[in-house]
Amino acid sequence: MTSREMAEMMKKSAADCHKALVREYGRYVYAIVYNKLRGCGTKEDIEECVSDVFADLFMKCEIDTSYENDLKYLIGTIAKREAIDSFRRLTAKAGHIADTGEDDMRELASDFSVDEHVDRSELRRVLIDKIDELGEPDSTILIQKFYYNRNSREIAQSLSMTAVAVRQRCSRAMDKLRTKLLETGITL
Amino acid sequence: MKDKKIFDILENAENDTMKRLIDKCPEISDEQLDRIFVMSEKKFRSRKNSIDEAERDERIKMTEGDVVEGVEHSRRPAWFAPVSAAASMILVAGIAVGSVLMLRNKGPEIVGNVNNPPAVTVTTTVVSGTSVTVTDNDGSGTATSFAAVSGTGDKTTTTTTEAVTDPAKEEAADTEFIKPYVGRWRYQTSPNNTVHIDGVDTGTVDIYEDATYTYTDKNGNVSTGTVKKAVEEIGGTELFGLDFSGNSFIGHRAIYVESAPDELHFGNGDAARIVRGTANKTYSETAAEKMDNFDRIEGLMAVEHHSSELSFSENGVDYYRYTGSEFGSLAEIRALIEDTMTGDLRDEYMGECESRYKERDGVIYQSRGQRGTFSFDTSGGVVISEVNDSRFTATAVNANFVPAQGRGSAVFKKENGEWKMSGYSAGEPMG
Numbered sequence: 227m228t229s230r231e232m233a234e235m236m237k238k239s240a241a242d243c244h245k246a247l248v249r250e251y252g253r254y255v256y257a258i259v260y261n262k263l264r265g266c267g268t269k270e271d272i273e274e275c276v277s278d279v280f281a282d283l284f285m286k287c288e289i290d291t292s293y294e295n296d297l298k299y300l301i302g303t304i305a306k307r308e309a310i311d312s313f314r315r316l317t318a319k320a321g322h323i324a325d326t327g328e329d330d331m332r333e334l335a336s337d338f339s340v341d342e343h344v345d346r347s348e349l350r351r352v353l354i355d356k357i358d359e360l361g362e363p364d365s366t367i368l369i370q371k372f373y374y375n376r377n378s379r380e381i382a383q384s385l386s387m388t389a390v391a392v393r394q395r396c397s398r399a400m401d402k403l404r405t406k407l408l409e410t411g412i413t414l
Numbered sequence: 415m416k417d418k419k420i421f422d423i424l425e426n427a428e429n430d431t432m433k434r435l436i437d438k439c440p441e442i443s444d445e446q447l448d449r450i451f452v453m454s455e456k457k458f459r460s461r462k463n464s465i466d467e468a469e470r471d472e473r474i475k476m477t478e479g480d481v482v483e484g485v486e487h488s489r490r491p492a493w494f495a496p497v498s499a500a501a502s503m504i505l506v507a508g509i510a511v512g513s514v515l516m517l518r519n520k521g522p523e524i525v526g527n528v529n530n531p532p533a534v535t536v537t538t539t540v541v542s543g544t545s546v547t548v549t550d551n552d553g554s555g556t557a558t559s560f561a562a563v564s565g566t567g568d569k570t571t572t573t574t575t576e577a578v579t580d581p582a583k584e585e586a587a588d589t590e591f592i593k594p595y596v597g598r599w600r601y602q603t604s605p606n607n608t609v610h611i612d613g614v615d616t617g618t619v620d621i622y623e624d625a626t627y628t629y630t631d632k633n634g635n636v637s638t639g640t641v642k643k644a645v646e647e648i649g650g651t652e653l654f655g656l657d658f659s660g661n662s663f664i665g666h667r668a669i670y671v672e673s674a675p676d677e678l679h680f681g682n683g684d685a686a687r688i689v690r691g692t693a694n695k696t697y698s699e700t701a702a703e704k705m706d707n708f709d710r711i712e713g714l715m716a717v718e719h720h721s722s723e724l725s726f727s728e729n730g731v732d733y734y735r736y737t738g739s740e741f742g743s744l745a746e747i748r749a750l751i752e753d754t755m756t757g758d759l760r761d762e763y764m765g766e767c768e769s770r771y772k773e774r775d776g777v778i779y780q781s782r783g784q785r786g787t788f789s790f791d792t793s794g795g796v797v798i799s800e801v802n803d804s805r806f807t808a809t810a811v812n813a814n815f816v817p818a819q820g821r822g823s824a825v826f827k828k829e830n831g832e833w834k835m836s837g838y839s840a841g842e843p844m845g
């Protein structure tokens with residue numbers, strides 16, 4: 227959907243337009259937010275953040291409808307920024323106030339390591355490549371099972387399979403992935 | 415578990431990896447999307463209302479990208495200064511004359527004041543315990559003997575009393591005036607002289623047919639006294655009211671105002687009043703009541719109150735028997751929403767209610783799903799602002815128990831003479 231198409235819809239009914247945006251981009255936004263908040267937020271926190279993204283988008287639509295490109299890029303940017311904000315809020319809740327001595331301060335120069343960042347980035351690329359090499363539906367089963375934390379019944383419903391079949395394929399696919407990663411020098 | 419951990423590396427993925435993860439994201443259920451839509455819409459309206467209000471308050475209507483620049487030149491006409499000076503002098507003179515008139519027109523003094531002639535004068539002459547002569551103000555007198563009065567020499571005592579001692583006069587005393595006022599009233603005060611807006615119940619007043627009253631403050635302290643008819647003339651208009659003896663209230667005289675038949679006001683500063691029964695709630699009371707009702711509705715929509723056993727499915731949505739005890743029918747929930755909210759806010763909650771609850775054979779069923787909630791803490795009262803004939807804003811004194819929501823505020827609008835919530839917003843995050 228482009229902004230112009232959206233403006234046409236807005237003329238008829240703002241609420242209908244908003245609903246259509248949620249229907250069309252809900253999954254897309256959910257995936258982006260999930261990627262950032264997976265480790266620190268609950269399901270409710272993720273939904274809360276997704277709703278914040280759409281509220282921001284609706285506000286943006288009120289002000290500016292001259293955006294000619296596919297709205298997907300705009301929504302993706304809003305989602306990433308909102309998810310990072312949420313991540314900071316959620317992790318700040320854990321409390322980071324500590325009484326630190328002068329000696330310890332020297333060791334707290336920075337917790338960001340460029341080497342580690344590059345390593346993780348490379349590992350991510352290799353892992354996703356190897357998962358893709360497994361082909362469908364195995365790659366989807368593994369991602370939905372271990373990354374999106376869906377159970378076999380839910381995965382079975384979305385792939386029109388039985389839960390037993392999903393479990394079997396998952397187990398075999400995991401073995402194959404383990405072998406592939408071992409060949410590249412990565413052990414699970 | 416170990417298998418699962420390797421997938422954690424996919425968090426914070428770059429664009430290319432992210433794209434592939436999005437492709438494999440499971441479908442989001444319609445129910446979940448609807449829930450997200452309702453939450454987004456609510457947040458959007460709340461933000462939009464805040465912006466609209468800010469723009470209206472500041473009388474600035476700008477859109478993003480507008481620029482304000484330049485200097486506005488203004489030149490006052492030559493006649494402006496002498497006219498302003500004359501107007502100032504008239505104003506000062508008006509205040510002076512008004513003050514003198516007000517001082518002259520104070521009305522009758524309170525009971526017990528020396529200007530109020532005593533009902534009975536008792537003159538006692540003691541000569542070795544003989545007699546007492548009592549003379550009332552009309553000149554008629556009665557004599558009473560005392561059995562023993564000790565002491566020697568002449569001694570004169572003058573006593574004033576409020577009571578009419580003549581039984582015939584006592585019977586004739588007019589207590590008809592009190593009949594319209596007999597009953598229980600609430601005494602309300604306001605530190606800001608705006609009792610109609612932020613009046614707080616300070617105690618209860620019981621007025622009886624014999625023209626006496628009992629005042630019980632909120633700590634349980636009781637005081638009693640008498641009530642007299644009061645007539646005050648202001649600008650040729652007679653105002654009726656009641657004079658209360660004692661010092662139970664901030665003034666002695668409470669005046670009846672035709673526009674508010676269930677109220678009697680002390681003084682003219684709107685600092686205190688007595689209100690009949692439960693009539694005429696203040697803005698604060700109305701707002702706090704509706705904000706509490708809003709919390710009940712939010713709780714109903716955001717939290718699951720149902721059995722674990724599936725009762726039926728409709729349009730792909732599973733419904734479970736509602737186990738909450740607060741509501742017996744869907745009509746009650748709808749009535750509460752109708753009574754509490756107005757406009758888009760009401761439509762939004764009505765819509766959420768219809769999608770969340772079903773009623774079959776007199777039993778309420780709830781669909782699954784929880785969401786974040788917003789609520790007000792009105793236990794510390796609310797502050798009223800931006801009051802006009804058609805709208806006002808109420809802000810909770812206490813912050814929400816969710817610190818990020820701060821002190822919540824609600825906008826109220828009048829619908830068919832009744833105040834209802836039309837929007838709400840979170841305050842500055844606390845803590």
